[in-house]
Amino acid sequence: MTVRPAAMCDQARVIALLRNFYDAHRDRTPMRFEFDPVYASRLFTTHAFDKRACCFLLDVQGKAQGVLMAGAFEHPFARLAVARETVWWIEPDYRGKGALDMLRAFERWAKGAGCKYTTMGALQDDSAVLTLYRRCGYQLAETHVMKPL
Numbered sequence: 001m002t003v004r005p006a007a008m009c010d011q012a013r014v015i016a017l018l019r020n021f022y023d024a025h026r027d028r029t030p031m032r033f034e035f036d037p038v039y040a041s042r043l044f045t046t047h048a049f050d051k052r053a054c055c056f057l058l059d060v061q062g063k064a065q066g067v068l069m070a071g072a073f074e075h076p077f078a079r080l081a082v083a084r085e086t087v088w089w090i091e092p093d094y095r096g097k098g099a100l101d102m103l104r105a106f107e108r109w110a111k112g113a114g115c116k117y118t119t120m121g122a123l124q125d126d127s128a129v130l131t132l133y134r135r136c137g138y139q140l141a142e143t144h145v146m147k148p149l
Contacts, residue, residue: 006055021089066090083110
C-alpha cells in the first residue's frame with residue numbers, strides 16, 4: 001500500500017472512486033445533484049495537473065483504492081496560503097493506516113506549496129473522521145451550514 005500522485009492513466013479509476021464517494025454521501029448532505037462523469041473528469045484534471053492543486057491516490061497492488069484532492073489558495077482575510085481538501089475517499093475495505101499516509105502526503109504537499117495551514121472537511125455526523133483529524137493535530141475552526149433554496 002503506497003500513496004502516490006495521480007497520473008493521467010488513473011483518470012477512469014478516480015472517476016469510479018468519485019462515483020463511490022457520491023453514492024455513499026448523497027443522502028448525508030442537503031446538497032442534491034446528479035453525479036456527472038464529465039464534471040468528475042474535469043475535477044480530476046484540475047487537481048492532478050494544476051500546480052496549485054494535488055491529487056493523491058492510495059495504491060494497493062497497482063489499483064487506486066483511495067483519492068485525496070486538494071487545492072492551495074490565498075485566505076480571504078490575510079496574505080496567507082491555505083490548502084483545503086476538496087474530496088477524500090477511501091474504499092471501505094482499505095481504510096486504516098493508508099488514511100494517515102494520505103493525510104501526511106497532503107500535508108507535505110501543502111507545506112511545499114507554501115501553505116501555513118491545511119483544512120479538512122467532514123460531514124456533520126462523521127465522528128470517526130473528526131476523531132482522526134483531532135488525533136492528527138487538527139482543531140475545529142468553523143462550522144458550515146447549508147440550506148436548499
